[in-house]
Amino acid sequence: MADPQNRYPTILKRLRENDHKLTPQRLAIAKILARSQGHPSVETIHQMLSVEFPTMSLATVYRNVLLIKSLGEVLELGFAGDSNRYDGNKPYPHPHVVCVKCKTIIDPDLESLKDMTAEVSAETGYTILSHRVDFFGICRACQARNR
Amino acid sequence: MADPQNRYPTILKRLRENDHKLTPQRLAIAKILARSQGHPSVETIHQMLSVEFPTMSLATVYRNVLLIKSLGEVLELGFAGDSNRYDGNKPYPHPHVVCVKCKTIIDPDLESLKDMTAEVSAETGYTILSHRVDFFGICRACQARNR
DNA sequence: TTTTCTGCAAATGCTTTGCATGGGA
């Protein structure tokens, strides 16, 4: 499983292995995905790079995020009525806890997830390939703020 | 919590309470949502009604699904890169198992979900309000089909 | 009759694609 410490070199290696050219734009996008903790959207990535690459088009961001996703090196998170968010730091399925007030997203370690996957498989007969497990609630800070 | 047996009368009552007119199209859409086991998309609902209402527009389906959702009587499921699916039979959050081949969605009964919610709350300090728990895999039929 | 609802078409908003030019290797 991907090591969060070495994500950028790993993605670089995968790009090279698959004979993709290492353009400045591509490298910059890969770096943001590799290091991001905040599950950025394509729009956000584009804005983050607007100083370094004033003429870079949104299409380039879309194409490269998609490319890196196709290499299995980024996790795509779709939210109803919102643009997709991406996680290249932990590119494998994992649970999220989202604060509905401040939108902070954190990644909990859930011991019970393996058991649940087994339970699903046993009950339904499906071969389980991946999951999307999100909890929505109110974080400690927002709870305190509302007192 | 909504009783799966009485969903249609319940939705009807909610529409009346809020002074919405009971047009034939609206009633037909409500009935499909109330009884559906298959998490239909707007497109699917439109097709299901195309015999009874040959001139009904997609916009009417969208508007009415949204209306019933605003009354809290249908659960909306967004999937990345796919159209939304709707569940008016169990309009509260619950886990799903999705076949990535044929898109069939079923509702497993997961004993471990309560425990997991408790674990999330304990580990993160968040007050958990709702969840979105989906598993993706291959259903029995599609497994057989691929042999 | 009054007001909402419907059907149609146009408009959104996000994402993808075609094409000509530019730039890695």
Next chain:
DNA sequence: TCCCATGCAAAGCATTTGCAGAAAA
């Protein structure tokens, strides 16, 4: 040099909205 990648604009999709006529209450 040879292609792939980029920027731009146009095209795609799912969904929403404006509008005028139709239908519920």
